[in-house]
Amino acid sequence: MVKDPMLALQLPLKVLITEPNKGKVEVMLNRADQVVAHANTDYADVENNLAKAEKLIKATVAK
Structure with a gap:
């Protein structure tokens, strides 16, 4: 993430699961758009990858 070190600092997406x-059980996840909001990258530039990762995390946790 040479292009945007601030975004690189926010990755990977993290999940906190607590009881x-x-x-x-509570599940906390920073949404992809929240992560990008603190960076110098437009959400549209990473939406395809981050949105898919977010959906995968939500589907996995929901099982």
Whole structure:
């Protein structure tokens, strides 16, 4: 990510899964558009890759 080091710093997308109370699970994920908002790259330039990764993470966690 030579083009945009600020975006590189935000990657990879991260997921936090926690069980604050017995039987209650919380999943937290920074959306791809939120990650790019803190960078110098337009979302449209990375939307194809990051949006697919976000969908994959959500589908995997939902199982």
